Amino acid sequence: MAPSAIPSTAHDGEQDLDLTSSAIDHRIAESNHSNGHVAEPKYDELDATKISYTFTKEPRDVPAPGVTSLNGSTICTDHMITVKWTAKSGWETPELRPYGPLTLMPTASVLHYATECFEGLKAYRGFDGKLRLFRPDCNAKRFLMSSTRISLPTFPPESVEKLLLALMAVDGPKWLSRERPGSFIYLRPTLIGTHAQLGVQAPSEALLYIIASYMPVMDSPAGGMKLHTSPNDMVRAWVGGFGYAKVGANYGPSLLATQEARDRGYGQILWLYGSEGFCTEAGASNFFVVWKTKEGKTQLITAPLDDRLILDGVTRRSILQLARERLGDEVEVVERKYTIEEVMEANSEGRILESFAAGTAFFVTPVSLIHHREQDVEIPMGKAGDGGAYTLKLKGWLRDIMYGNEDHPWGVVVQEEQ
Amino acid sequence: MAPSAIPSTAHDGEQDLDLTSSAIDHRIAESNHSNGHVAEPKYDELDATKISYTFTKEPRDVPAPGVTSLNGSTICTDHMITVKWTAKSGWETPELRPYGPLTLMPTASVLHYATECFEGLKAYRGFDGKLRLFRPDCNAKRFLMSSTRISLPTFPPESVEKLLLALMAVDGPKWLSRERPGSFIYLRPTLIGTHAQLGVQAPSEALLYIIASYMPVMDSPAGGMKLHTSPNDMVRAWVGGFGYAKVGANYGPSLLATQEARDRGYGQILWLYGSEGFCTEAGASNFFVVWKTKEGKTQLITAPLDDRLILDGVTRRSILQLARERLGDEVEVVERKYTIEEVMEANSEGRILESFAAGTAFFVTPVSLIHHREQDVEIPMGKAGDGGAYTLKLKGWLRDIMYGNEDHPWGVVVQEEQ
Numbered sequence: 001m002a003p004s005a006i007p008s009t010a011h012d013g014e015q016d017l018d019l020t021s022s023a024i025d026h027r028i029a030e031s032n033h034s035n036g037h038v039a040e041p042k043y044d045e046l047d048a049t050k051i052s053y054t055f056t057k058e059p060r061d062v063p064a065p066g067v068t069s070l071n072g073s074t075i076c077t078d079h080m081i082t083v084k085w086t087a088k089s090g091w092e093t094p095e096l097r098p099y100g101p102l103t104l105m106p107t108a109s110v111l112h113y114a115t116e117c118f119e120g121l122k123a124y125r126g127f128d129g130k131l132r133l134f135r136p137d138c139n140a141k142r143f144l145m146s147s148t149r150i151s152l153p154t155f156p157p158e159s160v161e162k163l164l165l166a167l168m169a170v171d172g173p174k175w176l177s178r179e180r181p182g183s184f185i186y187l188r189p190t191l192i193g194t195h196a197q198l199g200v201q202a203p204s205e206a207l208l209y210i211i212a213s214y215m216p217v218m219d220s221p222a223g224g225m226k227l228h229t230s231p232n233d234m235v236r237a238w239v240g241g242f243g244y245a246k247v248g249a250n251y252g253p254s255l256l257a258t259q260e261a262r263d264r265g266y267g268q269i270l271w272l273y274g275s276e277g278f279c280t281e282a283g284a285s286n287f288f289v290v291w292k293t294k295e296g297k298t299q300l301i302t303a304p305l306d307d308r309l310i311l312d313g314v315t316r317r318s319i320l321q322l323a324r325e326r327l328g329d330e331v332e333v334v335e336r337k338y339t340i341e342e343v344m345e346a347n348s349e350g351r352i353l354e355s356f357a358a359g360t361a362f363f364v365t366p367v368s369l370i371h372h373r374e375q376d377v378e379i380p381m382g383k384a385g386d387g388g389a390y391t392l393k394l395k396g397w398l399r400d401i402m403y404g405n406e407d408h409p410w411g412v413v414v415q416e417e418q
Numbered sequence: 419m420a421p422s423a424i425p426s427t428a429h430d431g432e433q434d435l436d437l438t439s440s441a442i443d444h445r446i447a448e449s450n451h452s453n454g455h456v457a458e459p460k461y462d463e464l465d466a467t468k469i470s471y472t473f474t475k476e477p478r479d480v481p482a483p484g485v486t487s488l489n490g491s492t493i494c495t496d497h498m499i500t501v502k503w504t505a506k507s508g509w510e511t512p513e514l515r516p517y518g519p520l521t522l523m524p525t526a527s528v529l530h531y532a533t534e535c536f537e538g539l540k541a542y543r544g545f546d547g548k549l550r551l552f553r554p555d556c557n558a559k560r561f562l563m564s565s566t567r568i569s570l571p572t573f574p575p576e577s578v579e580k581l582l583l584a585l586m587a588v589d590g591p592k593w594l595s596r597e598r599p600g601s602f603i604y605l606r607p608t609l610i611g612t613h614a615q616l617g618v619q620a621p622s623e624a625l626l627y628i629i630a631s632y633m634p635v636m637d638s639p640a641g642g643m644k645l646h647t648s649p650n651d652m653v654r655a656w657v658g659g660f661g662y663a664k665v666g667a668n669y670g671p672s673l674l675a676t677q678e679a680r681d682r683g684y685g686q687i688l689w690l691y692g693s694e695g696f697c698t699e700a701g702a703s704n705f706f707v708v709w710k711t712k713e714g715k716t717q718l719i720t721a722p723l724d725d726r727l728i729l730d731g732v733t734r735r736s737i738l739q740l741a742r743e744r745l746g747d748e749v750e751v752v753e754r755k756y757t758i759e760e761v762m763e764a765n766s767e768g769r770i771l772e773s774f775a776a777g778t779a780f781f782v783t784p785v786s787l788i789h790h791r792e793q794d795v796e797i798p799m800g801k802a803g804d805g806g807a808y809t810l811k812l813k814g815w816l817r818d819i820m821y822g823n824e825d826h827p828w829g830v831v832v833q834e835e836q
Binding site for chain 2: 069072073074076080099101102103104105106107110111112113114115116118148149150151186188190192193195196197198199200201202204205209211213215233234235238239240241242247248249250251252253254255256258259283284361
């Protein structure tokens with residue numbers, strides 16, 4: 001029984017078939033055709049230039065390098081940004097204020113109906129002393145898409161970029177010191193439904209907030225990342241679902257399988273899809289394989305976006321672009337559906353060269369093993385054991401852009417306060 | 419491409435195939451085989467008898483009949499119950515305390531990863547003056563199942579039943595007055611991951627809380643409930659997913675299609691599944707049809723539970739049981755997959771007798787229309803226009819049990835404080 005599209009009947013009308021996409025279209029890309037012109041998309045207005053500043057009176061100490069949590073809680077910087085929204089009045093003035101707890105009524109929408117979405121990106125202290133964000137425009141646009149998908153308000157994506165820069169302008173100098181080049185901080189824009197009304201309905205009050213936190217370096221686990229394919233009775237995302245959106249609903253339900261896999265010594269689940277067993281994501285990261293085709297071509301392969309099963313990762317798309325630009329002569333870059341059986345077969349024929357997971361949290365993490373139905377696929381980890389040659393090349397190029405070794409339009413410099 | 423089970427390979431081991439169900443088994447039904455005995459399932463200990471009481475110093479006024487919200491917020495009673503949990507120390511002592519806001523860190527798991535689940539049940543002021551809950555044991559058990567599915571802690575389900583009774587014992591006399599027999603209050607047990615740590619992992623801190631709120635009567639909309647079948651590009655739940663669990667992740671993602679349907683004048687979505695278009699749920703309620711089979715039998719039909727797509731509704735199972743016990747001579751009661759095409763065909767042959775949605779919020783609400791791909795199925799609403807004969811019979815029997823007109827083990831009397 002496939003939850004795929006219901007086939008059209010003779011009397012299908014377009015409006016019936018496009019109920020959801022038309023909802024997204026209505027909300028995000030509603031165009032103004034007056035005067036014969038197609039105007040810019042209309043979003044709820046959010047003016048990031050009007051931000052108000054309330055600085056902390058209790059500045060906290062910056063933790064020692066490598067310390068990311070305190071008493072089991074993530075360490076955040078001194079400030080956060082909050083912006084309230086109501087259906088009646090739209091977005092209020094953004095506030096930069098001391099980091100601290102949120103107050104929510106027990107009936108708040110987010111606590112019952114998962115009306116929530118988020119983004120994750122990092123700020124990097126460059127070797128040239130500058131502080132950079134990596135392609136924040138991509139995160140801001142995806143944040144808008146996720147918000148729309150989960151029935152939260154719209155906003156001009158540029159406003160979120162500006163708020164990210166504003167927070168880092170204030171907290172960057174202290175929390176990501178020039179004395180620690182090559183380090184990063186993790187930024188988490190979040191949008192939640194705060195409307196204190198029970199009942200399954202789109203919330204008419206919401207809160208957008210941005211926090212900046214420490215996070216461990218996770219891209220080089222000893223021995224590489226070990227994956228366990230998803231259990232037979234568990235599907236992460238499905239066609240017609242929301243696997244492509246960064247909404248909370250994609251994460252909580254995946255924890256049970258992930259915990260079981262961890263108890264068995266694996267780092268993440270390799271999520272398969274369909275009776276064919278298509279490879280989709282590794283944990284919450286995109287998944288890549290470098291293999292030789294049967295014809296002997298070297299190929300970098302990853303799952304495609306078109307069926308909306310996987311996240312359109314910023315690291316993923318950056319890797320694909322760099323690989324096409326810089327490895328195009330030697331490596332064929334392919335986005336297509338491919339199955340775990342293809343991976344198993346390539347393995348048995350000695351054609352697997354490398355594999356890695358890619359995302360903001362895990363950056364580019366080499367994969368050393370895939371466990372599938374009592375069989376192991378062991379994947380070469382390169383001469384030094386820290387990843388294959390292409391994996392390390394791509395990782396190095398990205399790192400150079402993030403930390404300013406290479407001047408590149410993807411690195412957006414923060415104008416810091418001091 | 420079907421997200422159904424990955425077919426077994428020759429080397430399948432049971433432990434691989436049952437990763438998820440084994441996780442649930444491990445967590446809920448872990449048995450102690452020592453001494454050759456199979457012991458009771460082990461849950462995290464939660465002693466509801468040790469509840470501490472802190473009464474409000476600012477009692478609020480009970481709203482006029484029919485008033486359920488104030489300034490757009492749900493009106494709750496004077497008190498709520500909260501119980502904190504940590505992985506390290508388990509459940510703390512339950513507290514009954516004044517209703518009020520919760521304090522959560524911006525990094526709290528529930529706000530990012532939808533680590534949340536809930537229950538919904540009502541307390542009924544009987545015509546005999548007594549206050550009753552309806553089958554609270556069923557809700558408590560389902561709450562445990564949902565919590566386990568979303569990687570939140572376990573608890574003995576009886577403890578939640580006791581907490582529900584404790585809250586109603588205190589707030590029942592004032593908020594569901596003996597002067598208003600035939601009225602109800604809505605109880606919402608909720609469990610959220612409060613762990614203030616970013617990162618996709620099972621939370622190691624959680625909060626269980628129970629609130630009691632007013633809710634409109636929704637079971638008799640003028641002209642009946644009108645349904646719009648789900649859009650072609652949208653699937654609510656899928657085999658291998660979590661449609662059977664009352665987790666937040668089932669609700670937020672459904673809002674977009676629901677809002678579009680409402681904008682077009684329909685009350686809820688009739689969620690179809692698969693290329694076959696199986697009928698599953700009506701909004702967040704179970705869905706029933708009464709029709710004549712081609713052979714002329716009168717049949718009450720609803721979707722089955724076995725593929726775990728739909729919620730195992732307490733109202734649903736009560737209706738099925740009452741129908742089998744009391745209508746068995748005249749109505750065949752069937753739980754099986756059936757398609758929207760079967761409904762359309764029955765309609766064109768004049769075989770549709772009645773239809774209704776059933777759940778705690780909507781109780782038993784007659785369905786008058788299903789709009790599918792530009793075609794309307796109009797459903798008889800009975801002589802008085804308030805529902806078909808079987809719909810009203812079932813609704814009446816349930817109401818009699820809820821409000822004490824019929825003495826029945828499903829009605830659990832609250833021992834009130836005054």
